[in-house]
Amino acid sequence: MPIHDVFARHPLARGSLHASCEDGWLVLIDDCLTQLEAFGQPIDVLQIGEKMGVLQIRIATPSGLPRDAQRQWEDIIHAAEEASLETCDVCGKAGRLRQSTTGTYATRCDEHKEI
Ligand SMILES: [Zn+2]
DSSP, X not given: OOHHHHHHTOTXXXXXXXXXXXXGGHHHXXXXXXXXXXXXXOEEEEEEEEETTEEEEEEOOOTTSOHHHHHHHHHHHHHHHHHGGGBOTTTOSBOEEEEOTTSOEEEEOSTTOOO
């Protein structure tokens, strides 16, 4: 499923609707957007990408939400980012953070351990 299709499934998402990461993490992004949608607020995507082998999701917290809901919103995003540390960014299977001999970080399964 390309990132374009992920965003197409979530009409509340707007803004920077692309992701600079491999396809293995798209399911994490999809799950995250599904949970955020339950708040019924616009989902302002600022940036989605990979940094040092970890998924980085930058989505604005809606100012119209009560404080508790804002915290839940942010927890959902953090949970998706943490899940990326156990998810191969190539295939979506269980993985772990690895470092290449040249110092590049990536979270990969055993099959895709060559970074
Ligand atoms: Zn893999």
